[in-house]
Amino acid sequence: MSEICPRKVRGALVAGYQFCITIGLMLASCVVYATQDRKDTGAYRIPIAIQFIWALILAGGLMCLPDSPRYFVKKGNLAAATSSLSRLRGQDPNSEYIQVELAEIVANEEYERQLIPSTTWFGSWANCFKGSLWKANSNLRKTILGTSLQMMQQWTGVNFIFYYSTPFLKSTGAISNTFLISMVFTIINVFSTPISFWTVERFGRRTILFWGALGMLICQFLVAIIGVTVGFNKTHLDANGESIANNVSAVNAQIAFIAIFIFFFASTWGPGAWILIGEIFPLPIRSRGVGLSTASNWLWNTIIAVITPYMVGEKRGNLKSSVFFVWGGLCTCAFVYTYFLVPETKGLSLEQVDKMMEETTPRTSAKWKPSTTFAHAAEDGMLNVPAEKQV
Structure with a gap:
């Protein structure tokens, strides 16, 4: 949902x-x-x-x-993701609204894959417990x-x-x-x-x-x-x-x-x-x-x-x-x-929530505002992840 x-x-x-x-x-x-x-x-x-x-x-x-457009992006099926997003938002697949949201989802998926590379079934569960406490x-x-x-x-x-x-x-x-x-x-x-x-x-x-x-x-x-x-x-x-x-x-x-x-x-x-x-x-x-x-x-x-x-x-x-x-x-x-x-996630896209949790603390999270989008950051080459941050 x-x-x-x-x-x-x-x-x-x-x-x-x-x-x-x-x-x-x-x-x-x-x-x-x-x-x-x-x-x-x-x-x-x-x-x-x-x-x-x-x-x-x-x-x-x-x-x-309907299937989630993010699921289709994760599977690499952009055509199905576009169709699903268009159906959910009631917009034309070629509209700027759909293309902007889809670009944000794709850019975030690419960024997350740099952080969390694809792995085995067991490894995908193990990924839930990776990183520092x-x-x-x-x-x-x-x-x-x-x-x-x-x-x-x-x-x-x-x-x-x-x-x-x-x-x-x-x-x-x-x-x-x-x-x-x-x-x-x-x-x-x-x-x-x-x-x-x-x-x-x-x-x-x-x-x-x-x-x-x-x-x-x-x-x-x-x-x-x-x-x-x-x-x-x-x-x-x-x-x-x-x-x-x-x-x-x-x-x-x-x-x-x-x-x-x-x-x-x-x-x-x-x-x-x-x-x-x-x-x-x-x-x-x-x-x-x-x-x-x-x-x-x-x-x-x-x-x-x-x-x-x-x-x-x-x-x-x-x-x-x-x-x-x-x-x-x-x-x-x-x-x-x-x-x-507990962080504040009101008004943020799912992609922005991830960025917010990276840049702020739960007690100050309500004041956080996105400075850019994943799509724009990807275009500017800002989403390359150093090897030491990959899991």
């Missing part, structure tokens, strides 16, 4: 990917809510069966998906940035809420219909995500991640503090021997701050991490870099899904609301991480 979108709306369109994920979560929650009272196998068969419908829609959509524009630094971005996204604890909010809220005894509350959380997730379509292009990627992390850590700590003082953690047994919260109003306040947390996540880190990983990698390693970053997302997703029951289970850690101190601490890590390590 990053490779085919115009740079002025690239962030908003890539954020649409996360928006579709949130719609899926909401629909799944609605289906589960509708089948919660079934006593037969339909309680789990129906939610699973409905997923086949969306798989068929996806398969049909893939048939219409202390060099901002090295492949290794970019790979660490991409994988750690997705790790931080999972560290926010958002999937603890989406995966375990139903049994967690039920354990308080203060919520009559926990499935309904969980569904409301997913609805908030859906309607908060489109806000990023505007903010990511208006304020930038780095900015929304920074303030989003701040908002999330405040909400997480508030949920934890309320919980251990007057909320989830303070319960008594009712006449039926069931555990029930002493202060229902405090529990409602916790639920409200969880909802606000979801708003901050959905409008910032939810789409923001996906946008950045599609922009920071150079063309020769982009597909593998994005693949490694996505693998990091699902690795930490799985780890958190596995360890959470041990953290909050009554016969395990039984942390109750104290688990939000953990998520709050991790959101604080994301806040500090964003300030020191």
Whole structure:
């Protein structure tokens, strides 16, 4: 998606990917809510069966998906690259607009090939880890940035809420219909995500991640503090021997701050991490870099899904609301991480992002402006790479 979108709306369109994920979560929650009272196998068969419908829609959509012009340039097929770019931009193949953008892509590809020569299948993966850890524009630094971005996204604890909010809220005894509350959380997730379509292009990627992390850590700590003082953690047994919260109003306040947390996540880190990983990698390693970053997302997703029951289970850690101190601490890590390590890529072409990361630091990246294009630099003979810089 990053490779085919115009740079002025690239962030908003890539954020649409996360928006579709949130719609899926909401629909799944609605289906589960509708089948919660079934006593037969339909309680789990129906939610699973409905997923086949969306798989068929996806398969049909893939048939219409255009190939990336950057992919064709990488393969040396300039005619196909021109045709693809013309189709994507709605311009004549011979127009100046198409030719200028194509020249920039070609010049950047030639420059990157000097830095990262073609190699074997194994070598192409190894290229993701080449370069110095202390060099901002090295492949290794970019790979660490991409994988750690997705790790931080999972560290926010958002999937603890989406995966375990139903049994967690039920354990308080203060919520009559926990499935309904969980569904409301997913609805908030859906309607908060489109806000990023505007903010990511208006304020930038780095900015929304920074303030989003701040908002999330405040909400997480508030949920934890309320919980251990007057909320989830303070319960008594009712006449039926069931555990029930002493202060229902405090529990409602916790639920409200969880909802606000979801708003901050959905409008910032939810789409923001996906946008950045599609922009920071150079063309020769982009597909593998994005693949490694996505693998990091699902690795930490799985780890958190596995360890959470041990953290909050009554016969395990039984942390109750104290688990939000953990998520709050991790959101604080994301806040500090964003300030020191996340660059600003707003308004730059994918080729310019690479140059920006070479010439500036994350904290000053928002002020960087391109002084020339790769195409002009190539014409002036400025893109010859010294042998010592090649990998």
